Structures are given as C-alpha cells and as structure tokens.
Amino acid sequence: MTGLLGPAEIRELAARLGVTPTKKLGQNFVHDPNTVRRIVASAGLAPDDVALEVGPGLGSLTLALLPVAAHVHAVELDPTLAAALPATAARFAGPDAARLTVHPADALRVTAAELTDPAPTALVANLPYNVAVPVVLHLLAELPSLRHGLVMVQKEVADRLVAGPGSKVYGVPSVKLAWYARARAAGKVPPNVFWPVPNVDSGLVAFTRREPPRADVRREAVFAVVDAAFAQRRKTLRAALAGWAGGADRAAAALTAAGVDPGARGESLTVEQFAAIAASAPTVPTTAQ
Numbered sequence: 001m002t003g004l005l006g007p008a009e010i011r012e013l014a015a016r017l018g019v020t021p022t023k024k025l026g027q028n029f030v031h032d033p034n035t036v037r038r039i040v041a042s043a044g045l046a047p048d049d050v051a052l053e054v055g056p057g058l059g060s061l062t063l064a065l066l067p068v069a070a071h072v073h074a075v076e077l078d079p080t081l082a083a084a085l086p087a088t089a090a091r092f093a094g095p096d097a098a099r100l101t102v103h104p105a106d107a108l109r110v111t112a113a114e115l116t117d118p119a120p121t122a123l124v125a126n127l128p129y130n131v132a133v134p135v136v137l138h139l140l141a142e143l144p145s146l147r148h149g150l151v152m153v154q155k156e157v158a159d160r161l162v163a164g165p166g167s168k169v170y171g172v173p174s175v176k177l178a179w180y181a182r183a184r185a186a187g188k189v190p191p192n193v194f195w196p197v198p199n200v201d202s203g204l205v206a207f208t209r210r211e212p213p214r215a216d217v218r219r220e221a222v223f224a225v226v227d228a229a230f231a232q233r234r235k236t237l238r239a240a241l242a243g244w245a246g247g248a249d250r251a252a253a254a255l256t257a258a259g260v261d262p263g264a265r266g267e268s269l270t271v272e273q274f275a276a277i278a279a280s281a282p283t284v285p286t287t288a289q
Contacts, residue, residue, distance in 0.1 A: 003063055003092035003093055003094070004033035004036060004037075004060070004063050004064060004092070005031065005033070005058065005059065005060045005063060005092070006031060006032075006033060007031040007195070009031075009092075010029055010031040010058055010060070010195055011195075013058045013059075013084070013088065014029075014058060017080055017081070017084050018080075019058070019078075019080060019081065021195065021196055023130075027055075027057060027078075027128065028126075028129070028194040028195070028196060028198050029057045029058050029060060029194065029195050030057075030060040030061065030126055030193055030194055031060065031193065031194070031195050032193035033060075033064075035189060035193045036060050036061050036063075036064040037064060038187070039061060039064070039124065039126075039150060039152060039204065040061075040064045040065060040068060040124070042150050042186050042187065042204060042206065043122060043124045043148075043149070043150040043206075044148070044150075044206075045065075045068050045069055045122055045124070047068075047070060048070050048121075049069050049070060049121050049122045050069065050070055050071045050072075050073065050118045050119060050120045050121045050122065050145075051065045051069040051071070051072045051073070051120065051121075051122050051123075051124050052072075052073045052075070052115065052120035052122065052123045052124070052125070052139070052143070052146070053065060053072060053073070053074045053075070053123075053124055053125050054075050054107040054123070054125040054127055054128075054135055054139075055075070055076065055077070055107070055125060055126060055127060055128050056074040056075075056076050056081070056085055056102075057076070057078075057081055057126075058081065058084075058088065059085050059088040059089060059092070060126075061124070061125070061126055062074055062085065062088075062089060062100065063088075063089065063092050063093050065124060066089065066093045066096040066097065066099055066100060067093070067096050069099065069122075070099065070118065071099045071100075071101065071118055072099055072100050072101070073101050073103060073115050073120055074100060074101070074102045074103065075103045075105050075106075075107045075110055075115075076102060076103070076104060076105075077104075077105070077106050077107070079104055082102050082103075082104035083104070085100070085102050086100065086102055103115070107131070107135045107138070107139065108131060108134055108135060108138055110139075110142070111142060112142050112143050112144075112145075115143065119143070119145035120143055120145055120146055121145055121146060121147045121148075122146065122147065122148055122149055122150075123136070123139055123146055123148075123149030123150075123151060124149060124150050124151070125149075125151050125152070126151075126152045127151050127152065127153050129153065129154045129157070129198070132151070132153040132154065132157050133153075133157060133160075133161070133173045136149075136151060136161075136177065137173075137176055137177070137180075140177075140180040140181065140209075141180075141219070146209060147208070147209050148181075148206070148207060148208045148209060149206070149207050150186060150204060150205070150206045150207075151204070151205050152189060152202050152203070152204055152205075153202065153203060153205060154198075154200055154201075154202060154203070155188060155200060155201040155202055155203040156169075156200065157173070157203070158185060158202070158203025158204065158205045159185075159203065160173045160174055161173050161174060161177050161183055161205050162174070162183045162184055162185045162205055165267065165268050165269060165270055166267065166268060167267075168267075170267050171230050171233070171267070172226055172227060172230045175226045175230075175269075175271050175274060176223060176226060177207065178270075178271040179212060179213065179219060179222060179223075179271050179275075180207075180209060180210070180212075181207035181208055181209050181210055182207065182208050182210055183205055183206065183207040184205070184206050184207075185203060185204070185205065185206075186203075186204035186205060186206040187203070187204045188201055188202070188203055188204070189201065189202040189203065189204065190202075212275075213271050213272045213275045214272070214275040214276070214279060216279055217275050217278045217279040218278075221278040221279075222271075222274055222275050222278045224244060224278070225241065225244060225274050225277050225278045226266070226274050228240060228241050228243060228244035229241060229265075229266030229269070229274070230266050230267075233265060233266055233267055234265070235265070236262065236263045236264065236265060237251065237255055237260065237261075237262055237263075237264050237265060237266060237269075237277075238251050238252045238255065238262035238263065239251075240265075240266060241254070241255070241277075245281060250281070254277055254280045254281040255277060255280075257280035257281075258273065258276035258277040258279070258280040259273075259276060260273055260276065260277060
C-alpha cells in the first residue's frame with residue numbers, strides 16, 4: 001500500500017485548500033499511515049467488498065481503502081473537502097482512484113438510493129466524534145446491504161457501543177447497535193496520530209450484521225422501550241416504563257408477560273429481553289428511531 005498521507009502531505013493539502021479543522025464538524029484528520037493501514041487491515045475487507053467511508057476529510061483513510069476494496073463511497077459534509085477528494089485520489093492512488101465515488105452529503109440524511117452501483121457492504125470510517133452513534137445507527141437502518149464494518153470513534157463512545165448488560169456504560173447505544181449487529185472492541189488509537197490532537201483517546205469498534213433478535217416486533221417498538229428504560233435508568237423498569245405503557249401497572253403486566261422482573265433495571269437486560277417487552281405490548285404507541 002503506497003501513496004498514503006503523512007503529516008507533511010496533510011499540512012500541504014490543508015494549506016492549499018484553505019482548510020482549518022473545525023470542532024463543529026468534528027474534524028480530526030489522521031496523519032499517520034500506520035494507523036490507516038491498521039484500520040484497513042482490521043476491517044477485514046474481501047476483494048468484493050464495497051466500502052462506505054463517512055467523513056473522509058483530506059483522504060487519509062480513503063487512499064488506504066482504494067487498493068483493497070472493489071469500490072469506495074465517500075460521504076463528506078464539507079463541500080470544500082468533498083470537491084478536493086477526487087483530485088487527491090488521482091494524485092496519490094493512480095488508477096485505483098477510478099473506484100472512488102464522492103457524495104457531498106450529510107451522512108445522517110443519506111439514503112440507500114444515493115449509495116448504489118454498487119451498494120455498500122462495509123462501513124469503514126473515522127467518524128466525527130459529535131455524531132458517531134447516530135451515524136452508525138442511521139446507516140445500519142438505511143443500508144441493509146451493510147454486512148460488517150469498523151469505525152473509529154471516541155474511546156468512551158467505543159466502550160458504550162460494545163458494552164454488555166451489567167456494565168456501567170451499557171445503555172441506549174449498546175442495545176440499539178446489538179439489534180443490528182454483534183460488536184466488539186478492536187483496539188485503541190492514541191491522540192497523536194491526529195491533527196489537531198484531540199484531548200481523548202479513540203477506539204476501534206468492529207461489527208458484523210446479524211438478523212434482528214425477533215421477527216415479530218418492529219425495530220421502532222423495541223427502541224421505544226429502550227429509550228424509556230434508560231431515560232430513568234436508576235428506576236426499576238416498572239417505574240421507568242410507566243409513561244411508555246400508560247401506567248406502572250400496565251408496565252408491570254407487560255414485563256411479567258415478557259418474563260422480565262418488574263423490579264429489574266434496564267442496564268441488566270439484553271436486546272432480546274427488550275424485544276420481548278415490546279412484543280408483549282403491541283398496542284402501546286411507539287416512537288421512531
């Protein structure tokens with residue numbers, strides 16, 4: 001793998017484009033070739049995988065993906081960076097640049113119809129810290145073609161995404177990601193590989209798509225239970241789900257029907273148990289993702 005961006009190339013590209021990383025867009029550009037090599041290797045891409053990258057920035061990870069993926073879709077919100085990426089790919093990746101499609105778009109609003117020919121099968125991205133969880137959940141909901149992925153996020157967020165029941169950091173992101181996929185921690189990334197240097201470590205999260213835990217209940221119904229349970233996580237589920245169920249007694253009845261102790265707390269439940277609760281009260285109004 002050659003033609004990757006180091007600190008000098010990152011600074012030169014940014015200066016030529018007049019780009020200064022902004023906290024508003026969560027921009028921290030990777031300038032260490034070894035780190036992007038590690039990310040791509042950990043992603044385990046097959047030759048026929050179509051990679052989806054969110055927030056490619058100046059192109060560090062993009063250039064590492066192009067030689068190993070069948071195609072790369074890069075979704076970039078910053079119009080200046082989106083416009084410059086094809087030229088950067090042509091300069092550093094040579095013929096491999098032909099496999100790149102840049103989408104000047106918001107990853108939180110991008111649709112499956114926009115990401116076709118070919119459809120993405122793997123999400124590989126250094127995600128902006130401020131929108132990492134909603135981006136992952138939106139893309140998994142919107143793109144059933146995504147089979148697996150590896151994302152770099154703030155270490156604290158990575159810990160939440162892979163946490164299991166009983167963990168102090170187990171919560172809404174943990175359960176919602178578990179609905180779509182099996183996730184695991186894939187390593188830590190130090191701050192000094194970024195420009196500007198963030199104040200926190202980053203973490204890698206790998207995931208593999210799985211079938212939903214239950215086919216007889218809608219995702220929106222399950223997520224409504226999850227949101228209600230963790231909105232008041234210190235309360236018992238009987239109390240926390242009272243608003244969702246239309247009363248504490250109705251919540252207790254739904255919990256009992258699902259085989260869940262009404263005195264338990266949300267942090268102790270698996271995604272399968274949340275799905276069972278939702279299935280036990282099908283007439284309760286739900287909220288969208």
